[in-house]
Amino acid sequence: MNENRHRPLRVGMLTPSSNTCLEPVTYGLLQGAPGLATAHFARVPVTRIALDTGSDAQFAPEPMLAAARQLADAKVDVLVWNGTSGSWLGIERDRALADALTAETGIPATTSTLALLDACAAYGVSRLGLALPYTRDVADAIVSTYAKEGLECVLAEPFGEHDNEAFARIPPADVARQIERAATDGAQAVAVVCTNVYGAFEADRLEHALDLPVFDSVSATLWRALDLAGARPSWTGHGQLLRDGSLRAGIQCVLGTLLAATGADRTTFRVDLPEHGLHVDLTAGEALGPGVRSIRRDASLDQRRLNTVEWLEAERRTLVQPHFREAPHPPEALKDVYGVRAQMLSPVETGGALTGWISVHSTRERAWTDADRQAIEAATAQLTAPMAPN
The missing domain is CATH 3.40.50.12500 (Rossmann fold)
Structure with a gap:
């Protein structure tokens, strides 16, 4: 009011x-x-x-x-x-x-x-x-x-x-x-x-x-x-909750909306934001479909060195992969451990730097639609705004 x-x-x-x-x-x-x-x-x-x-x-x-x-x-x-x-x-x-x-x-x-x-x-x-x-x-x-x-x-x-x-x-x-x-x-x-x-x-x-x-x-x-x-x-x-809780809750809300909009099996967001205790090797948020295994606390990979992330760094646009038969190839663990067969990745930039990215995962090969792409781009805009310096 x-x-x-x-x-x-x-x-x-x-x-x-x-x-x-x-x-x-x-x-x-x-x-x-x-x-x-x-x-x-x-x-x-x-x-x-x-x-x-x-x-x-x-x-x-x-x-x-x-x-x-x-x-x-x-x-x-x-x-x-x-x-x-x-x-x-x-x-x-x-x-x-x-x-x-x-x-x-x-x-x-x-x-x-x-x-x-x-x-x-x-x-x-x-x-x-x-x-x-x-x-x-x-x-x-x-x-x-x-x-x-x-x-x-x-x-x-x-x-x-x-x-x-x-x-x-x-x-x-x-x-x-x-x-x-x-x-x-x-x-x-x-x-x-x-x-x-x-x-x-x-x-x-x-x-x-x-x-x-x-x-x-x-x-x-x-x-x-x-x-x-x-x-x-x-x-x-x-404590963390008064420092970071609203940021994390907002991330979860965006990821849940994106999961519903795309009908995907998993959505995640990774970001380097040290003042909020966040770094890309652990997800800042994750939304899951029924029965889908969480990737949230797996920090076993150097995310910045993945082929797909290096592609994002170079291209600065959404990577759309209906399957993994063509480069850039994701890590084997994503396929073998978490059962991912198709994905979209969208870069989040702050001050010209690749600060993080959103992932949308499917456990089956699928052709991503224009609506799916629009949904991840809308989520990217929503998650970019809070990362911008004051």
Whole structure:
């Protein structure tokens, strides 16, 4: 809205009543982006986390809708349920809640659990480490809930607390050690699933030590709220998600649209963007058709030295290959390991340099149509814009 253009974004947060962590942490995180946004809070009664009807009743929609109406009076730009109850009650509960909040107020809405799932999607995470303050039965319910969303979980031993106020009294050093224990057994990222636990200010240090993203619930909620409001947050000091998450989510969106438009089996984007931790030997994003094997974490090839990439460097135009019987030939691993039989590659340039490229893969030989070529060129334009220097 026009009246909002010259003021900071306003983020409306529905907050568990016994939570003492998320407000100061959110304020602290926002100091990294002065003038971008302000946070505004309304509390709803939540004091105990357990698997029983009394605990479940705390998360009924009516008190949240009432709080949302109050926040709407402040003309907030986005609403979030800043709690992780959907992680054990079911993702469908949170999706329905977000829809209800928007229907009630006309304001876009999300939740902490949905934000964590969005973070996993942005980073292509399929195996997630969990750091939790809850009792073991609640932790097991979270593992089961996430499994239904396609996430395998590595569970560090939870702290065993059920009093929501007590979660914030767990020392940050203990939270950090729990994160380290969750970063094992092939975990591709670790999530701190609770908005009343002090994990946000540990994330940046731990990511460097573990070489894995750390998705703290408070940070993830703020990131997704700002992204949903159109801010595309990006600042340093508090982990990859606040620095790179919106860029990665945008890449995933473009690749998913391209996959659908071409009916291909895989789309990927590779780019050298060191300030965002990206380099061409690992994909920055990938979209897959049903049953198609992921190539996302395979860094076994020197991508810049591939015949096809050298062709892109020289020609700077889309390479269209309905089959691989003519040069330039792709690496044997692409054919033998990943079953690719046809592809299109489109160069992404920044300042005259070949910064990266989009790939569209087919597991069968196929004649790429004009519509397919137009789709990859449109995706190239979309992904080139964020790479341009400010």
